[in-house]
Amino acid sequence: MPEVSSSPAKPKSAPQKAMEKLGLVRDIDLALHLPLRYEDETRLTPILQAHEGQVVQCEGLVIECRIELRGRRQLLVRIEDETGAELLLRFIHFYPSHQKTMAVGNRIRVRGELRAGFFGREMVHPTFKAVGDDTPLASALTPVYPSSASLPQAYLRKAVAAGLRRAPLEETLPAGIVPAGLPSLREALDFLHHPPPEAQLATLEDHSHPAWQRLKFEELLAQQISQLQAQRERARLQAPALVGRRGGLHEQLLAALPFGLTGAQQRVGEEIAQDLARPQPMHRLLQGDVGAGKTVVAALAAAVAIDAGWQCALMAPTEILAEQHFRKLLGWLEPLGLKVAWLTGSVKGKVRQKMIDAAADGSAQLVIGTHAVIEDKVKFAKLGLAIIDEQHRFGVAQRLALRKKLASMALEPHMLMMSATPIPRTLAMTYFADLDVSTIDELPPGRTPIVTKVFADGRRDNVIDRIRDEVETRSAQVYWVCPLIEESEALDLKNAIETHAELSAALPGRSVGLLHGRMKPAEKAAVMAEFSAGRMSVLVATTVIEVGVDVPNASLMVIEHAERFGLSQLHQLRGRVGRGAVASVCVLIYTGPLSQTGKDRLKAMAETNDGFEIARRDLDIRGPGEFMGSRQSGAELLRFADLQEDAPLLQAARKLAPMLLDRHAAAARRHVERWLGTKAEFLKA
Template sequence: MNFKDYDIGELKGVGPAMREKLARLGIENWQDVLFHLPHRYEDRTQLQRIGQLVPGEAAQVLVTVEHSEISFRRRRSLICRVSDGSGLMDLRFFYFSKAQKDKLSRGQTLLCFGEVSSGRGHYTMIHPEVKYVSNTSRPPLDDRLTPVYPVTEGLKQHTIRKLTDQVLLKLKAGQLPELLPESIRQHYQLGDLAAALMFVHRPPPGIDLSQVMSGEHPAKQRLALEELLAHNLSMLKLRSKMVREPATPIPPSQSMVKALTGQLPFQLTAAQQRVIKEIDNDLQQPHPMLRLVQGDVGSGKTLVAAMAALQAIEQGHQVALMAPTEILAEQHWNNFSGWFESLGISCGFLVSKLKAAERRQSLEQIENGDAQMVIGTHALFQEGVNFNSLALAIIDEQHRFGVHQRMALKDKAKHTGCVPHQLIMTATPIPRTLAMTAYADLDTSIIDELPPGRKPVTTVVLPDTRREQVVQRVADACQNQKVQAYWVCTLIEESEELQCQAAEETARQLAEGLPQLNVEMVHGRMKPFDKQAVMEAFKAGDIDLLVATTVIEVGVDVPNASLMVIENPERLGLAQLHQLRGRVGRGSLESHCVLLYHAPLSNNGKARLETMRATNDGFKIAEKDLELRGPGEVLGTRQTGLVQFKIADVMRDRMLLPKVTQVAKQLFQEQPEVSDELINRWLGRREEFGQV
């Protein structure tokens, strides 16, 4: 039987209201139920003693009620004090009835399951699942792991489990179509799909729990491979759709690239020259270039992009460069204007905060073609922005944008009958394992060489108890060694306003404590003009110490700035720390970065800071970041459109990726109908992100 042909409404308990809730999870037929997989399991097969509990972990305990009371402190709640001979614990309920309170009487035995948190002198469970147990009977323990499914508002776990039970009964009696060809299943020794699904939904009693929890069980690996394959196929489908569209072939530059190269005070590295050739070749094709250029901080990606832009501009076309922040867009505008002005090329600028008159003028120049090189933020792909002849779109720091935003720029060339070539740049190196998954629709170039003369940044990790010593070291470096320094402020809260307040207070303290230095400040809430003025003064050497928020993470290039202090670095991810550190070491001076942490550090925090101290290699740092935080955090899943995997884990299953890539290409070319079925099975409506 084909489970996707059976509507969800045919299952017991699914009415119109339930159907609507299930649709929010992408569940519309029986196949969707089968492939809505548990994201974790709860172990209700055994009991734990209160004295053994660990805060932050879920546990099951058999306890006796000591007493119950309604508390009105802060918020009305029912508090039930329980014990099991090894310790005391509170059960707290914010939503309860009088009948529930009456049942929680002294001496009542309870079987409770919930997450343990620290309380005032003892542990607490908030809204645990409670079963009332007779003192004379054995507690009703489960004989297998309990699956926990992704749910939505108004949909409870037991509802999903009941629906899954119904479909699993049909799975036992029916036949689930194997979409992978027999030859592939045999070659890679893949087990039975139906058996793997049965196992994952309802792990049998007596199995190795650690193997299930870790995802290393063969059944989980069987499903993970098929899910990774479906994702890879969806990216190949996206690429196939894009390359079928026409693009303007752009021949190599005859004069402009040579002219720009001639005015540079340095030689291009061999890596830059190699990547420029790869881009040249792509631009000459009648279908759109889709190329990702990776390079570590300071490797010269922007100059490579400028060479590509000249190729298009020399043929009479426009180029758009989209940056994720205004300060980075301003930095690009300064760089490109400096390079292109002598070549007679006009650079346009478009960001959200332009005044009405400036915006009107910029839009006119973009529409009539006077602005040949257009630089801006996400404002570039908004309504009302009309390009005259857009042939190349350059997207910087792709992970800050969504796939939809990247693709939206192609619509700006609709009237020409072509789509623009796309060049994606990132200074956040993407581990190969992740690139194979998230960017399977792109060709990849890597600038794996830094310009000659660049010296690695020496990084030291110090507790903030030594802050005064660090301040004096900064003062000595700025005053006696004539270098410039950054002092970066971070806050735990995701609040730009609070970050700015922290920067203002730090700047005030440093200015008072170091009157011999010119201390200034820059943060994200400053007006663009004021921000730009401060950065230009810093670049000109008029400012000794620049206090900043993480707004300086990308795009700031001041060769004389060779010292950076980052306060509370434990609050930032590795990629962000690496980007910040990349603001120093951009000249020929010995450069230093001080990570001033606040104790105590978590194990994760210690690992991040140790990685920063040990290496300047962005790709090694990216691999460690992936290991510590996972792919969703590293890429910014919500923004990139990268699907949330149901069972696969890119880091855990990275050994499967070469196999997946090979099989995906084979299936896509030889059996496209199977590819579509696999994509539908695993991604369903989420495939839409690949259809923009």
């Protein structure tokens, strides 16, 4: 029996830990870790020919090396090149090894920005190295990689070069698939890591070079193949065919509603009903602007499922939103004889067990709640339809868990995902290529447009005066939203509490409520009930009111420190007003100076109420990875491609994906594995 070593594993160095943190574990990870920019160390510039403000590389003999103690302690080194011109090198931070390398008589090569100093030309903290008379220059541009403080560029360059040599970069794609004029993957990566001196830096920096195009095409193709695989795998699964009875719940609910459906609601309702009638699982995204009436469409879908003898579950990301759905659906469905169960974190003890039992024995035909719906203890007798509201706020694991609630019957539930953040077309083609998308592109009649005004913080008193006017003369109701300060929940709470006190003092005799994340669910519900009933004039809240809150009489929304909010979040908050016939106003108060991104957001809000235009601008500002939220569960699926600029490559990838899967299945599988690995699983949720 071989002897087992008991010696502990060698501890990892700081650079090794930093590399793991950056996700640089496999050789392919290193090969795909591309430079941010390049430095030109392929040529020397005589000191006399260098211009101020230029980044240049010079070489010369050290003629002076001394430490100066006047003012800050500094290392001053003077070099002279063959023309007799001198250059001063100034180091504020230095080590004894620096003095050794740059001792008088040594030849050194330095690179940095040339400045005009008091004692002539100088460089501050240039890069340097000792050289001999015949030390060759670099043969390619020097890459500068994304890194961290504990990961020196020299270490990273060596690691990447080694990974690039070892990485399996053989061609996975059959001949004729890659667009003409693009290099092989190996050639593309070799070029991008070590471009020749004559390379056009502009085409490298704007990612238009053919080497970049090859990487983008490969990445987009892998993503499209993965989406198509997920779609085909789902088509092979079985789901219950849900068809409502003539004169059944669906028709009864339509007849009982106190309003008529818009044309858009009718259209998407029919799309959903057709999906539910098929024996394959529906996987549909229902998107529509704030206030477009998605909830009633979801209720009609639930009625079809329940009428067919199956249960429905509706999951929302917050308790306030779940409760809004609960109240609406209860009001619509309970008079029709349906039993609705309510499951959230705040439902405890015997009441909770009663709800769980009702879901398990099938007596609760509809279960509404938060993440509590997907807990292991919660079982369904016959889950036929799962509805997820604000789907982008749930992680992949949570969506998969809801799907598996019917797995014991070898059937999948139908999935309807709802989003009030419309998905721009380019994003839908890429990240949601496996989904069917229904869009409610029409608002219910009677909604008044919301006027959005942007004010600097200095006009806060004027805003409070306007609130006093609105409350006193028109009995208006007002939201005042304080930002969520992620770094400090205590600061966030303090801000909300101080604002509440300020507005209470400014509005004597009027009820001013406070709503924040630290309150107990029962307290939140009580405050919301007062505001909804019209007994409260002003509600000071953190972003817990972002979605789902529906108070038609509320006509003024004030958002403080608006520059701290994302564009889609600002639009969601604004959507809490303008829900009745009263003209509504949204006031955005910002604290300057604003970044360019902040200016772009506030400008977009002032210019349009259209959620689809807001979404398009949000995508431009933030990019797809951040816009998508948890579809990727924090892992970006596209690192190199740009959805707007690379639309032709995306179209080519969409066209080729089915052909590759049909005719070259093994090659398609290898290609997806190389580019996505386990990330491909994210697309199945």
